Amino acid sequence: MADFNFKEIDAARKLLGLPSEATLTEIKEAYRNKVREYHPDKCQDEKKKGENEKKMAQINRAYKILLNYIEEYKFSFKEEAVERYRPDRDMRRFYQDWLGGGYGKR
Helix, strand or coil: CCCCCEEEEEHHHCCCCCCCCHHHHHHHHHHHHHHCCCCCCCCCCCCHHHHHHHHHHHHHHHEEEEEEHHCCCCCCCCCHHHHCCCCCCHHHHHHHHHCCCCCCCC
C-alpha cells in the first residue's frame, strides 16, 4: 500500500484545477486540458518551451499521484454506501415535496 499524504494530494488536485471532489472522468479531463495548454511541442517560443517542459513534468507527477491514490482507495459495495453516493438520492427523497407542494406542510 502506498503512503499518501494530504498535502501532496491536495497540491496535485489544485495543480490540475480540480474541486475538492472529482470523478475519475473529471480527473482525466482536467489532465488532458492541462496537457493541451502546456505541452512543449505546441509552443513556438524556445524560452516558454523550457518553462512548459517543467510544467508538464509537474502536471504528469500530479496526475500520477491522483491516479495512485484512487487505485489504492477502497470502495464500499454495501447497499448503504451505494445509496449514499447516488446522485439522484436527494431528488428522489424530496421530489414529492418540491413538485407536489407538500414541502413545509405537516
